[in-house]
Amino acid sequence: MQDSLSGLKIALLVTDGFEQSEMTDPRQALEDAGAQVDLISPKKDVVKGWKDDNWAKEFCVDIHLNKAQAEEYDALLLPGGVINPDKLRLEKAAIDFIKTFVDAKKPIAAICHGPWTLIDAGGVKGRSVTSWPSIAIDLKNAGAHWSDNEVIVDGNLVTSRKPEDIPAFSKAFIEILKQLKK
Numbered sequence: 348m349q350d351s352l353s354g355l356k357i358a359l360l361v362t363d364g365f366e367q368s369e370m371t372d373p374r375q376a377l378e379d380a381g382a383q384v385d386l387i388s389p390k391k392d393v394v395k396g397w398k399d400d401n402w403a404k405e406f407c408v409d410i411h412l413n414k415a416q417a418e419e420y421d422a423l424l425l426p427g428g429v430i431n432p433d434k435l436r437l438e439k440a441a442i443d444f445i446k447t448f449v450d451a452k453k454p455i456a457a458i459c460h461g462p463w464t465l466i467d468a469g470g471v472k473g474r475s476v477t478s479w480p481s482i483a484i485d486l487k488n489a490g491a492h493w494s495d496n497e498v499i500v501d502g503n504l505v506t507s508r509k510p511e512d513i514p515a516f517s518k519a520f521i522e523i524l525k526q527l528k529k
Contacts (some may be wrong), residue, residue, distance in 0.1 A: 457504075
C-alpha cells in the first residue's frame with residue numbers, strides 16, 4: 348500500500364477538542380499510503396486533542412485556516428470529538444473551506460461528530476451517512492439518510508461512527524482516494 352496515494356494532498360481540518368485517535372490514526376494510514384496530509388486549523392501554532400474525557404496531546408498546525416486554499420487539496424478529512432466540530436461550526440471560514448470540497452465533489456471523510464460540520468456546509472442532504480448516534484437526528488433533519496453502520500460510502504463521502512471503526516473508515520477513504528490516481 349506504500350505510495351499508492353503519492354502525489355495526493357489531503358486537508359485535515361481540526362480545532363481544539365478533536366478525538367485524538369480520530370485524527371492521528373487516519374492521518375497515519377493516509378501518510379503510510381503515501382499521501383501528504385496537512386493539519387489545518389483556525390488556531391495558530393498548535394491544537395489540542397481529547398482522549399478518555401481529558402485534554403490530550405498537542406499537535407503542530409501545518410497551515411492556518413486563513414492561508415489554506417481548498418483548491419490545492421484532493422480531499423478532506425474531518426475528525427470528530429464533541430468539542431472540535433461544534434467549535435468549527437461557528438467558524439465561517441471553516442464552513443466555507445468545507446463547502447468548497449462539497450461543491451467541487453471532492454472526497455470527504457468524516458467520523459463520529461465530524462459530519463456535524465457537513466450539515467452547515469450543505470454536504471449531507473440526500474446522502475447516506477453514519478455518525479455518532481447523538482447527532483443522527485441533526486443529520487436526518489438536514490436531509491441525510493442516517494443508519495448505524497461501521498462505515499458508509501456514498502459516492503465521494505465516507506462516514507463512520509467512532510474510534511473502534513477507524514480501521515474500516517481509513518480503508519474506505521483510501522480506496523476512494525486510489526480512484527483519484529487512475
